[in-house]
Amino acid sequence: MGKKFKQKGVSFFLTPLSEATLIQLDQxxxxxxxxxxxxxxxxxxxxxxxxxxxxSSL
Incomplete structure (x- = not known):
């Protein structure tokens, strides 16, 4: 989920840095x-x- 910015009439998103992690998922x-x-x-x-x-209300 990034933040939306507008500069000189152009909209763009900046995404937060990602972090490597380990999760377990069902196969x-x-x-x-x-x-x-x-x-x-x-x-x-x-x-x-x-x-x-x-x-988000949870």
Missing amino acids: DILDWFKSKGKGYQSLINSALCSYIEHN
């Missing part, structure tokens, strides 16, 4: 993300960000 979940091809780790991150945005 079928990991297989599904990997089946999407290169960038599956970014896809996992996007899915988690989306979950947080839609469940």
Whole structure:
């Protein structure tokens, strides 16, 4: 989840630095993300960000 900025009429996002971490996922979940091809780790991150945005009241 990045912050949106606007400079000279151009909007852009700055994403926070990422941190390497180790998480355990069910094999079928990991297989599904990997089946999407290169960038599956970014896809996992996007899915988690989306979950947080839609469940921020938890």
